[in-house]
Amino acid sequence: xxxxxxxxxxxxxxxxxxxxxxxxxxxxxxxxxxxxxxxxxxxxxxxxxxxxxxxxxxxxxxxxxxxxxxxxxxxxxxxxxxxxxxxxxxxxxxxxxxxxxxxxxxxxxxxxxxxxxxxxxxxxxxxxxxxxxxxxxxxxxxxxxxxxxxxxxxxxxxxxxxxxxxxxxxxxxxxxxxxxxxxxxxxxxxxxxxxxxxxxxxxxxxxxxxxxxxxxxxxxxxxxxxxxxxxxxxxxxxxxxxxxxxxxxxxxxxxxxxxxxxxxxxxxxxxx
Amino acid sequence: xxxxxxxxxxxxxxxxxxxxxxxxxxxxxxxxxxxxxxxxxxxxxxxxxxxxxxxxxxxxxxxxxxxxxxxxxxxxxxxxxxxxxxxxxxxxxxxxxxxxxxxxxxxxxxxxxxxxxxxxxxxxxxxxxxxxxxxxxxxxxxxxxxxxxxxxxxxxxxxxxxxxxxxxxxxxxxxxxxxxxxxxxxxxxxxxxxxxxxxxxxxxxxxxxxxxxxxxxxxxxxxxxxxxxxxxxxxxxxxxxxxxxxxxxxxxxxxxxxxxxxxxxxxxxxxxxxxxxxxxxxxxxxxxxxxxxxxxx
Numbered sequence: 001x002x003x004x005x006x007x008x009x010x011x012x013x014x015x016x017x018x019x020x021x022x023x024x025x026x027x028x029x030x031x032x033x034x035x036x037x038x039x040x041x042x043x044x045x046x047x048x049x050x051x052x053x054x055x056x057x058x059x060x061x062x063x064x065x066x067x068x069x070x071x072x073x074x075x076x077x078x079x080x081x082x083x084x085x086x087x088x089x090x091x092x093x094x095x096x097x098x099x100x101x102x103x104x105x106x107x108x109x110x111x112x113x114x115x116x117x118x119x120x121x122x123x124x125x126x127x128x129x130x131x132x133x134x135x136x137x138x139x140x141x142x143x144x145x146x147x148x149x150x151x152x153x154x155x156x157x158x159x160x161x162x163x164x165x166x167x168x169x170x171x172x173x174x175x176x177x178x179x180x181x182x183x184x185x186x187x188x189x190x191x192x193x194x195x196x197x198x199x200x201x202x203x204x205x206x207x208x209x210x211x212x213x214x215x216x217x218x219x220x221x222x223x224x225x226x227x228x229x230x231x232x233x234x235x236x237x238x239x240x241x242x243x244x245x246x247x248x249x250x251x252x253x254x255x256x257x258x259x260x261x262x263x264x265x266x267x268x269x270x271x272x
Numbered sequence: 273x274x275x276x277x278x279x280x281x282x283x284x285x286x287x288x289x290x291x292x293x294x295x296x297x298x299x300x301x302x303x304x305x306x307x308x309x310x311x312x313x314x315x316x317x318x319x320x321x322x323x324x325x326x327x328x329x330x331x332x333x334x335x336x337x338x339x340x341x342x343x344x345x346x347x348x349x350x351x352x353x354x355x356x357x358x359x360x361x362x363x364x365x366x367x368x369x370x371x372x373x374x375x376x377x378x379x380x381x382x383x384x385x386x387x388x389x390x391x392x393x394x395x396x397x398x399x400x401x402x403x404x405x406x407x408x409x410x411x412x413x414x415x416x417x418x419x420x421x422x423x424x425x426x427x428x429x430x431x432x433x434x435x436x437x438x439x440x441x442x443x444x445x446x447x448x449x450x451x452x453x454x455x456x457x458x459x460x461x462x463x464x465x466x467x468x469x470x471x472x473x474x475x476x477x478x479x480x481x482x483x484x485x486x487x488x489x490x491x492x493x494x495x496x497x498x499x500x501x502x503x504x505x506x507x508x509x510x511x512x513x514x515x516x517x518x519x520x521x522x523x524x525x526x527x528x529x530x531x532x533x534x535x536x537x538x539x540x541x542x543x544x545x546x547x548x549x550x551x552x553x554x555x556x557x558x559x560x561x562x563x564x565x566x567x568x569x
Contacts, residue, residue, distance in 0.1 A: 007472060011382060012382050012386050012388065018379070019397065022436075022439060023400055023440070025416065026415070026440070027404075029412070029415045033415055075317070075318055076318050083311050083314070083315065085311060087315075091318065094322050097330075098326060100497060101544065103501070104501075104503045104521040104525055105333070105501075106329070107528070108333060108537065109330055109540070110329050111533075112333055113328055119335060120328075140325070143325050144326060147325060147326065205404070205407075207405060207407040207503070207504035208406065211525075212528065225504075228405075228407050229508070232414075232508060244407075244411050247405050248404060252403075254403040255396055255399055258396075259396050
């Protein structure tokens with residue numbers, strides 16, 4: 001008994017120490033550094049014109065990327081969960097592919113495709129639409145890296161619930177749209193919300209991919225993460241910390257949403 | 273949170289993720305006539321979307337690398353800097369993966385089998401590295417181990433610094449792969465073994481560890497491929513010292529900045545092959561484990 005008691009406590013405290021040293025201490029230090037010069041200083045760092053322009057740009061990217069990935073994510077999940085067609089396995093692998101690709105390589109791929117010397121360079125050279133080093137590049141990178149999130153959350157739910165309710169609705173004379181809004185959407189809502197939150201958080205936090213395709217001009221083509229990097233590189237440490245704390249706020253919101261959804265799912269399962 | 277790989281064992285164990293084939297499929301006559309045209313339209317739209325977003329860009333890499341010919345490819349991936357960056361990347365990734373497996377297993381164990389005040393909080397905090405943008409991770413590491421380190425540990429521009437950053441971003445992967453499996457394990461067998469006189473360590477190594485092995489492997493694979501792909505969190509703490517801290521993704525970036533497009537494409541193919549090999553191996557191992565479970569059931 002005593003030996004297992006000691007083993008249990010040893011494992012517990014070693015683990016807690018590891019999480020403390022690896023996670024809690026580093027994150028606390030940055031919070032402490034951010035607020036050491038005072039809250040006023042923090043506020044002025046996150047309201048400089050460059051910071052506001054970066055926030056605007058990040059939000060524009062989110063506003064384009066998230067709806068697109070939600071719509072196509074739900075469409076893809078429905079196909080993968082319900083459809084029986086040739087190439088379904090291939091489609092599934094393509095959806096999972098972005099997880100295995102480094103964001104830097106996503107950047108390389110887009111430059112080689114859409115850049116002025118790329119395979120589809122005519123879009124920039126002849127049609128005058130600047131994709132790499134412009135807003136479309138940022139959007140394409142973000143769509144690529146966040147592509148699997150909605151599908152990953154929605155597809156399992158669709159598979160679990162099956163099609164009985166939808167069929168019942170169809171038998172009772174409901175059209176495809178009505179069935180989707182009244183039956184399918186309410187069923188997948190928690191998965192969809194979580195997938196959307198993941199997509200948003202990842203889009204705001206993306207760095208490796210956007211640094212490749214952005215012209216990185218302050219106030220013009222810098223997203224929040226690029227500005228953090230830029231400030232640090234120019235020695236404005238506290239400015240970088242302030243923006244990091246802002247981004248960390250997004251991360252904390254993400255964790256809260258996730259925990260709430262988990263509790264809800266557990267309750268829903270317990271109720272059944 | 274660059275390349276957040278969700279620690280979802282289903283990702284590489286498709287057998288678990290696709291129970292769809294066993295689900296009741298609507299009778300053909302009921303829907304097929306009206307829906308078959310609709311379905312192929314949806315398949316077409318989805319395939320087009322995925323092609324433009326994912327496949328075409330990746331094809332552009334292959335096209336660029338092939339355009340230079342075999343010799344250019346070989347030169348690019350065997351150049352001194354390329355080989356050194358690969359050595360650094362793989363070396364640090366292996367060490368970090370081993371760390372992840374050890375502490376990930378311990379953490380999952382504590383979260384499932386132990387009970388103490390504040391366990392729920394720890395469980396929630398584990399996901400923080402997923403949620404944190406990688407550039408913020410980078411700054412967090414610098415604040416702790418940089419030149420003004422409050423604990424006087426200076427790891428900036430050293431391989432251990434890169435390792436710490438990678439260990440931070442991959443910390444949840446093994447935990448989240450092992451945790452659900454550990455929750456499901458039937459404890460009767462362990463109790464029986466214990467009552468027959470097996471001690472704690474023996475029960476753990478002969479009964480618990482074998483059933484956890486596939487999920488541990490899954491977690492390890494995800495952690496390793498994440499390490500290989502990582503850029504944002506290592507870029508400032510590492511500082512790209514050639515042969516010491518410059519990882520392959522950083523080398524690829526400097527190739528593009530120097531307009532060596534063929535070299536960047538070649539190195540990208542090498543890195544992609546490493547990630548894909550790991551994931552395919554995991555799929556095979558996962559598939560075997562699932563089959564064994566089916567037989568046992």
